Amino acid sequence: MLAAALLTHLAMVFLSLAPTNAVSSKHRARIDAYVQPEFGQDWRLFAPNPQQRNEAVGVRLRTTSANGTPVLSGWVNLTAEDVERIRGSLAPSHAHQNMLRRAWDGYVNSHSPKDRPRRGPLSELSRTYLKRVVLQRMGREWQGRQIVGIQVAGRFTAVAPPSWHPEQAPDTTTYRVLPWWPVTDQDYREL
Numbered sequence: 001m002l003a004a005a006l007l008t009h010l011a012m013v014f015l016s017l018a019p020t021n022a023v024s025s026k027h028r029a030r031i032d033a034y035v036q037p038e039f040g041q042d043w044r045l046f047a048p049n050p051q052q053r054n055e056a057v058g059v060r061l062r063t064t065s066a067n068g069t070p071v072l073s074g075w076v077n078l079t080a081e082d083v084e085r086i087r088g089s090l091a092p093s094h095a096h097q098n099m100l101r102r103a104w105d106g107y108v109n110s111h112s113p114k115d116r117p118r119r120g121p122l123s124e125l126s127r128t129y130l131k132r133v134v135l136q137r138m139g140r141e142w143q144g145r146q147i148v149g150i151q152v153a154g155r156f157t158a159v160a161p162p163s164w165h166p167e168q169a170p171d172t173t174t175y176r177v178l179p180w181w182p183v184t185d186q187d188y189r190e191l
Contacts, residue, residue, distance in 0.1 A: 012031055012034045013035060015027070016031050016032070016035040052158065052159055053156045053157060053158050054157045054159060055079065055154060056079040056154070056155045056156075057077075057078050057100055057101070057104045057152065057153070057155075058078055058153050058154075058155070059075070059076050059078060059134050059137075059138065059151065059152050059153075060072060060073050060074065060075050060076065060150070060151050060153075061073040061138065061142045061147050061150055062147070062148050062150070062151075062180065063142050063143070063145035063146060063148060064145060065145065073142055073143075076138070078100055078134065078137055079100065082097065099133055100133055100134075100137075103126075103129050103133040104130060104152075104154055106126040106129060107127060107129075107130045108154070108176070109126075110123040110126040110127075111126070113176070115178060115179055127181075130152060131150065131152075131181055131183075131187060132187065132191060134152055135150070135183065135187055136191050138150070140188060148182065148183055149181060149182050150181055151177065151179070152178045152181075153175060153176060153177040153178060154175065154176045155173060155174075156173065156174045156175075156176075157172075157173045157174075158170050158171075
């Protein structure tokens with residue numbers, strides 16, 4: 001039984017890496033379903049493509065005062081907090097380096113610029129994930145008041161090319177501000 005499992009594994013990995021052939025073409029969906037979740041190949045591991053822009057993701061919070069009136073916080077730069085956590089660390093956490101950025105990228109890639117879902121259930125999942133990552137960082141309260149809503153935004157500035165390169169980077173900063181999302185106890189479940 002173990003030998004059969006090992007042979008199947010080796011065959012699937014071999015077919016995923018081998019040049020296109022009749023067997024891999026016929027069974028591409030099955031091969032990809034087996035290989036991609038755990039064993040996918042990505043050349044960026046060996047030759048990473050550096051980011052072409054500086055990104056910052058921030059949040060502002062809606063809380064309720066003692067008399068019930070809404071109170072809005074200023075913007076909190078979550079990316080800056082992540083940078084501070086890894087600065088000077090001998091073994092920085094991947095969570096502090098990538099979790100927020102990947103949650104933001106997942107949302108942006110699954111929603112139109114007008115924040116309409118474009119990938120079915122994946123869109124809702126990416127919205128929920130971004131919301132939970134932000135709430136995990138912020139907690140349940142802000143300045144002693146319960147958080148009842150959040151608004152997430154991104155700020156992007158192009159990285160200037162090296163001085164020897166003829167290309168000119170645009171000297172602009174772009175923003176994307178997402179709509180307000182209500183926060184309930186359900187959002188904190190299992191955080």
